[in-house]
Amino acid sequence: MEHLLSALRAVAEPTRLRLIVLCARGELTVSELTQILGQSQPRVSRHLKLLCEAALLDRFREGSWVFYRLSQTGPVGLLARQLVAACDETDPTIALDRRRLAAIKRRRAELAGAYFAENAAQWHRIRSLYVEERVVEAALLDIVAAADPRDLLDIGTGTGRMIEILAPRVERALGIDQSREMLAVARVNLERVGLENSAVRLGDMYQLALPDASFDAVVIHQVLHYADRPAAAIAEAARVLRPNGILVLVDFAPHALEYLRAEHAHRRLGFADAEIAEWCRAAGLVPAPPRHLPGDPLTVVIWTARGARATGLSPGAVPVAPAAATARLEGELR
Numbered sequence: 556m557e558h559l560l561s562a563l564r565a566v567a568e569p570t571r572l573r574l575i576v577l578c579a580r581g582e583l584t585v586s587e588l589t590q591i592l593g594q595s596q597p598r599v600s601r602h603l604k605l606l607c608e609a610a611l612l613d614r615f616r617e618g619s620w621v622f623y624r625l626s627q628t629g630p631v632g633l634l635a636r637q638l639v640a641a642c643d644e645t646d647p648t649i650a651l652d653r654r655r656l657a658a659i660k661r662r663r664a665e666l667a668g669a670y671f672a673e674n675a676a677q678w679h680r681i682r683s684l685y686v687e688e689r690v691v692e693a694a695l696l697d698i699v700a701a702a703d704p705r706d707l708l709d710i711g712t713g714t715g716r717m718i719e720i721l722a723p724r725v726e727r728a729l730g731i732d733q734s735r736e737m738l739a740v741a742r743v744n745l746e747r748v749g750l751e752n753s754a755v756r757l758g759d760m761y762q763l764a765l766p767d768a769s770f771d772a773v774v775i776h777q778v779l780h781y782a783d784r785p786a787a788a789i790a791e792a793a794r795v796l797r798p799n800g801i802l803v804l805v806d807f808a809p810h811a812l813e814y815l816r817a818e819h820a821h822r823r824l825g826f827a828d829a830e831i832a833e834w835c836r837a838a839g840l841v842p843a844p845p846r847h848l849p850g851d852p853l854t855v856v857i858w859t860a861r862g863a864r865a866t867g868l869s870p871g872a873v874p875v876a877p878a879a880a881t882a883r884l885e886g887e888l889r
């Protein structure tokens with residue numbers, strides 16, 4: 556009972572209540588929260604510290620950035636979500652905070668959009684700076700071919716490269732991207748290789764205009780590190796996945812290359828296995844042991860997760876795995 560009382564005491568202050576409502580809308584940095592609240596950074600930091608101590612917010616550092624998000628676990632996490640739900644959206648202060656947050660997100664999206672637009676044509680070259688593409692693509696192809704999907708969705712398809720390599724293995728492939736410029740390049744690429752079972756269309760990974768349970772495989776390749784709400788993107792991917800489908804996520808392991816933020820619009824510097832596993836479970840999927848493809852300086856990781864019906868396991872369960880992989884996964888979950 557004591558932890559609930561301290562959480563209630565911590566949130567019983569207007570700015571702190573506003574902070575938990577804001578952090579329920581995505582992972583935000585101190586400087587973003589400072590801009591929204593219009594208060595000094597030391598003051599906002601002090602409020603954030605109290606909310607983290609009361610376990611209402613989670614704090615995580617990535618290089619020089621610190622993110623805050625609403626706690627998702629335990630009774631205090633539940634309390635935090637209930638408090639947010641109880642807040643009146645039409646309250647003038649909360650409505651103003653939301654409008655300011657929306658403006659910040661729009662600005663962020665414009666910056667990322669400008670980056671993608673500038674780089675659409677050279678994306679293949681940029682990607683090859685980080686990883687040995689052939690190795691990743693071969694591993695991905697093995698995983699998807701083993702799952703034998705009929706309908707495949709590629710979220711954040713970019714120039715359509717994943718469709719190019721995976722579409723020959725499926726009946727129908729669809730690529731979604733938020734950038735018209737990227738899609739223009741993708742359409743040219745898909746026409747060039749004559750993939751008639753494939754299409755690309757404009758869309759947002761947080762709100763796919765697609766029905767529930769409509770794909771057997773969903774791929775998100777090198778997209779999550781741009782996301783400000785990666786867990787929400789995974790949940791949306793899980794929504795469109797059939798009960799026996801497979802979700803395949805490809806991104807970087809945690810790293811410290813800050814310049815990828817400054818020069819390449821990355822928001823996250825890679826992801827820990829445990830973090831991805833938790834998001835998959837929260838989306839109702841059963842995560843499998845990840846596959847690490849070490850590179851210099853970046854390691855690419857392929858995470859897969861399946862609908863509970865496909866594995867016969869509940870989302871909380873850890874599937875049987877080779878000993879080393881299981882040990883690593885369990886080690887990180889502790």
Ligand SMILES: C[S@@+](CC[C@H](N)C(=O)[O-])C[C@H]1O[C@@H](n2cnc3c(N)ncnc32)[C@H](O)[C@@H]1O
Nearest residue numbers: 711712713716732733734737759760776777778
């Ligand atoms: C680094 S590229 C990766 C493209 C492709 N998956 C590949 O590996 O070749 C990231 C892509 O994610 C797209 N993207 C970023 N945020 C998105 C969103 N919210 N919805 C849809 N696409 C998004 C970008 O437009 C960009 O094309």
